[in-house]
Amino acid sequence: xxxxxxxxxxxxxxxxxxxxxxxxxxxxxxxxxxxxxxxxxxxxxxxxxxxxxxxxxxxxxxxxxxxxxxxxxxxxxxxxxxxxxxxxxxxxxxxxxxxxxxxxxxxxxxxxxxxxxxxxxxxxxxxxxxxxxxxxxxxxxxxxxxxxxxxxxxxxxxxxxxxxxxxxxxxxxxxxxxxxxxxxxxxxxxxxxxxxxxxxxxxxxxxxxxxxxxxxxxxxxxxxxxxxxxxxxxxxxxxxxxxxxxxxxxxxxxxxxxxxxxxxxxxxxxxxxxxxxxxxxxxxxxxxxxxxxxxxxxxxxxxxxxxxxxxxxxxxxxxxxxxxxxxxxxxxxxxxxxxxxxxxxxxxxxxxxxxxxxxxxxxxxxxxxxxxxxxxxxxxxxxxxxxxxxxxxxxxxxxxxxxxxxxxxxxxxxxxxxxxxxxxxxxxxxxxxxxxxxxxxxxxxxxxxxxxxxxxxxxxxxxxxxxxxxxxxxxxxxxxxxxxxxxxxxxxxxxxxxxxxxxxxxxxxxxxxxxxxxxxxxxxxxxxxxxxxxxxxxxxxxxxxxxxxxxxxxxxxxxxxxxxxxxxxxxxxxxxx
Ligand code: SF4
Numbered sequence: 141x142x143x144x145x146x147x148x149x150x151x152x153x154x155x156x157x158x159x160x161x162x163x164x165x166x167x168x169x170x171x172x173x174x175x176x177x178x179x180x181x182x183x184x185x186x187x188x189x190x191x192x193x194x195x196x197x198x199x200x201x202x203x204x205x206x207x208x209x210x211x212x213x214x215x216x217x218x219x220x221x222x223x224x225x226x227x228x229x230x231x232x233x234x235x236x237x238x239x240x241x242x243x244x245x246x247x248x249x250x251x252x253x254x255x256x257x258x259x260x261x262x263x264x265x266x267x268x269x270x271x272x273x274x275x276x277x278x279x280x281x282x283x284x285x286x287x288x289x290x291x292x293x294x295x296x297x298x299x300x301x302x303x304x305x306x307x308x309x310x311x312x313x314x315x316x317x318x319x320x321x322x323x324x325x326x327x328x329x330x331x332x333x334x335x336x337x338x339x340x341x342x343x344x345x346x347x348x349x350x351x352x353x354x355x356x357x358x359x360x361x362x363x364x365x366x367x368x369x370x371x372x373x374x375x376x377x378x379x380x381x382x383x384x385x386x387x388x389x390x391x392x393x394x395x396x397x398x399x400x401x402x403x404x405x406x407x408x409x410x411x412x413x414x415x416x417x418x419x420x421x422x423x424x425x426x427x428x429x430x431x432x433x434x435x436x437x438x439x440x441x442x443x444x445x446x447x448x449x450x451x452x453x454x455x456x457x458x459x460x461x462x463x464x465x466x467x468x469x470x471x472x473x474x475x476x477x478x479x480x481x482x483x484x485x486x487x488x489x490x491x492x493x494x495x496x497x498x499x500x501x502x503x504x505x506x507x508x509x510x511x512x513x514x515x516x517x518x519x520x521x522x523x524x525x526x527x528x529x530x531x532x533x534x535x536x537x538x539x540x541x542x543x544x545x546x547x548x549x550x551x552x553x554x555x556x557x558x559x560x561x562x563x564x565x566x567x568x569x570x571x572x573x574x575x576x577x578x579x580x581x582x583x584x585x586x587x588x589x590x591x592x593x594x595x596x597x598x599x600x601x602x603x604x605x606x607x608x609x610x611x612x613x614x615x616x617x618x619x620x621x622x623x624x625x626x627x628x629x630x631x632x633x634x635x636x637x638x639x640x641x642x643x644x645x646x647x648x649x650x651x652x653x654x655x656x657x658x659x660x661x662x663x664x665x666x667x668x669x670x671x672x673x674x675x676x677x678x679x680x681x682x683x684x685x686x687x688x689x690x691x692x693x694x695x696x697x698x699x700x701x702x703x704x705x706x707x708x709x710x711x712x713x714x715x716x717x
Contacts, residue, residue, distance in 0.1 A: 141243035144266060146259065148337045149190055149249025154257055156266040161243050166652075168200035170226045170622035171668050172244055173215025177224055178671040183678035187219035187329070188306055188336040190250035196237070196297065196312075196342075197245075199625015203238025203352040205361070206647055207368045208627040210234045210436035212314065218328035220308040220495070220537055221554040221579040223676040227330045228583065228622055230435035231314030231323035232295035236346040238625075251338035256304075260290065262345040274340045276301055278488035278525070279313040279321035286343050287319055296321065298341040300490030303331030305527050307535035308555075309495040310335065313487065316435050316444075322457035323435050326492035327581060328556060329537075355653040363646035368440050370640025376593070376632040381443040382432045386461035387417030389560070390469075396592050396601065397699045398565025400558070401469050402511055403501040404551050407565045407697045411474035415464050421445070423476060428452045441629055447480045456484040459493075462582070465560035466497020471504055471517055478514030482521055489525040491535065496521065498538035498557030506545035549691050554579035554681065563688055563704050564697035566591045566601045570704050571611035575686045575714040577672035583628055585614035589635065596635035604705040612714050616665035619672075623664065624648065666717065673715060683712050 141161055148154040163179065164172050173195040185191035194216045201209040212234035218225035237245070240261060251257075255270040274282060279300045286296050295315045302310035310331030313321035325331075354360035371377045380388045390412050393399045397407040413419065421431035427448035434442040435457075445458030459467075459479055467473065467482040486493045500517050503509060508530075509516035523531030533544050538557045542550030551558040556579025563570025568587025576584035587610050591601035599606040621628055626644070634641040641658070648656055676685075692704040 142241055143244050143246060144242050144261070145246045145248060146268065147249045148247060148251045148257070148339065153253070153270070154251070154268045156268060164243065168202070168243065168623050169197055169211065169213040169625055170215070170228070170619060171664060172197040172623070173213045173226050174224060174668050174671045176244065176246065177215045177217065178675045181217050183217070183675050184680070185217060187217045187222070187333060192217045192333055192336070194247040194330065194333045194337060195244050197243060198234040198238040200623060201647060201651065202234040202625035204354065204651060205351055205438065206364050207371065207438055207440045208630055209625045210438060211625050211627055212237070212325070213622060214312055214325040214330045216330055216333045217679065218330070218579070219306070219332045220329040221556050223554060223579070223679050223681050224577055224672045225328035225330060226578065226622065227312070227325035227327045228628070229312070229314045229323045229325040230627065231316050232436050233297050233314045233344055234625060235436060235438070236295050236344040238352060239346045239349040240344065245342065247334065247337040247339055250336070255338060256340045257338055258340055259342045260345070261342065263348045271340070276304065279490055280488050282341050283315055283319055283321050286341060290343055290345060292319065293347060294343050294345045295319070296341055296343055299331045299334045300488055301525050301527065302490045302535055303335035304340070305532065305535065306332040306335045307524070307532065308332055308540070309492045309499065309535050309537045311490050311492050313490055316457065317437055320457065322487055324487065324490070324492070326494065328579065331490050354651040356650040359650035360647060363643045363650055367640060367643035367647060370633045370637050370643060371440055371630060374633040374636060374640070376595070377441045377629060381441050381629060384417035384421050385431070385443050385445055385458050387420050387459070387464050389461040390416040390464060391418070392592065393561060396565060398562045398601070399465070399469055400551070400560065400562040402472050403470060403505045403549060404558070404562060407562050407699055409469040409472070412469060414474040415468045415476050415479060417461070420458065420464070420476060424448065424458065431458070433458070439627065441627065443629060450477065455480050456487060459483040462560045463493040463497070466494045467500070467517065470497050470501045472511040473514045473517060474512070475514045478518065481518055485518070485521045485525065491524065494559050495537045495557045496524070496534070498551055499534045499541040502538050502542045502547050502550055503534065503545060505549060506547050508545065550689060552580060553688060554685050556580050561588055562697055563692055564702045565700055567604055567705055568599055568601065568607040568610045570688060570692070571607045571706055571711065571714065572615060574688050574711050575611065576615065577669060577676055583618065585611045585618055586628070586631065587611050587614055589632060595632050602700055602702060604707070604710070607706055608710050608714055612717065615669060615714070616662055618665070619668035620661045620665035623668065669715065686711055
């Protein structure tokens with residue numbers, strides 16, 4: 141594997157150079173992005189300036205036959221949090237990048253000219269061309285244009301208008317199996333950093349490149365078989381996610397009283413049935429869409445789908461639980477078609493759906509629109525795409541929106557919006573939100589699994605006891621999984637089934653000729669978090685940033701009528717291992 145560096149600030153225009161993995165040998169995904177950002181990015185640099193770097197790294201098992209191994213990590217200093225960022229995405233590019241032999245692409249420097257660049261990579265090398273015809277296009281148009289230019293067998297990594305405008309909620313789109321820009325490295329404003337580098341799209345063509353070969357092919361194939369069997373036999377990865385997608389959680393979290401409704405005022409949404417995963421799957425199949433679909437080839441869980449409009453035309457991919465919540469229940473919107481339209485717009489403009497749902501919720505609390513008014517939400521989002529002054533405020537996230545509109549109840553940690561689980565109803569996830577190196581992020585340590593679904597044991601979601609240990613262990617394990625290229629959803633099966641966890645270790649060992657055991661995985665996770673914490677501290681983030689907003693400690697959340705109970709002293713113990 142090699143690293144491709146593109147210096148966008150080189151004399152005469154961007155220059156590509158390739159080199160060995162060097163200090164990053166043996167790393168992949170988040171381990172690589174966070175190591176590179178920690179080592180090469182000055183923590184106090186401006187996130188949109190020449191010194192920040194955008195790192196795109198496939199996981200350790202990406203590009204192989206391993207199931208669900210096509211996740212990619214995007215790292216940089218975040219324009220949203222001011223700290224380190226790793227945003228994770230599915231889609232086809234991770235597999236292609238790895239098969240082309242790249243451990244990472246690094247965009248560095250600052251363009252000298254006002255031009256927009258496209259990068260084409262295939263087995264013969266890298267070609268960088270200015271192409272101002274791509275300016276101000278949405279991700280869907282970019283993918284269509286690239287398809288016409290390079291054929292159907294490519295994949296794309298692109299930004300929409302939000303990235304070009306360098307908004308802090310801008311995402312980076314990764315195309316799916318149908319070459320649609322539906323998978324996003326959503327969080328932390330990574331799209332703004334790509335926009336600041338002047339790169340609109342990276343096109344990958346892996347024709348002529350085979351699967352990556354393991355050191356021990358037979359052991360690798362056997363371990364993968366066991367791993368797939370494990371995923372298929374677990375009720376979450378074998379039944380719930382394939383049948384209803386992640387939105388199966390709407391009813392579950394609502395029932396638990398932790399479904400943040402109306403900008404985190406209530407823990408239950410009376411109309412949640414109308415936007416549940418069950419209703420969504422039924423709507424999708426009735427209209428000729430798919431309720432079970434993968435975001436990349438080789439995923440056996442297939443938690444996604446395709447959502448058609450009322451006339452049976454493709455509108456968007458199946459909106460995920462967090463999207464349905466952010467743009468639905470959080471804004472008291474109970475119309476699946478409107479939520480699907482909002483999802484489509486976010487994918488096209490290149491925006492994080494969680495951040496946008498939170499920003500619109502805050503705007504609704506300020507009285508800019510009425511809660512429940514789906515057309516008003518669509519109009520607000522269109523302002524973001526157009527880059528009007530209001531749109532630019534919303535597109536810079538919930539924290540900025542709250543400040544500009546004078547709202548006190550703003551659900552963010554380190555400037556990043558809280559996802560779809562109220563920390564008063566699921567206390568463990570509150571610890572992760574508060575202390576994660578990433579800002580509020582459910583995927584950084586998904587305590588919901590143990591608090592609510594009783595996966596990997598049980599810790600009472602309504603009590604503070606045991607939450608710090610739970611979140612700590614999950615944050616360590618997650619950092620390691622994010623490095624393998626494996627989808628985080630495999631965690632349900634590996635937490636409950638020791639033989640499935642062993643199969644994952646066997647795959648890594650057979651591929652790289654290692655003797656990794658569970659302790660080794662823990663050490664890898666710890667080392668990643670250590671790098672990220674050190675970067676954040678040098679970037680100026682302190683213990684005071686490891687806190688939830690005040691209102692979670694003061695306002696009781698119905699129906700359990702609880703505040704967030706974990707003390708600040710206990711939050712400060714999360715990284716004491
Ligand atoms: S489980 Fe879902 S998100 Fe994960 S790789 Fe498969 S389709 Fe993509």
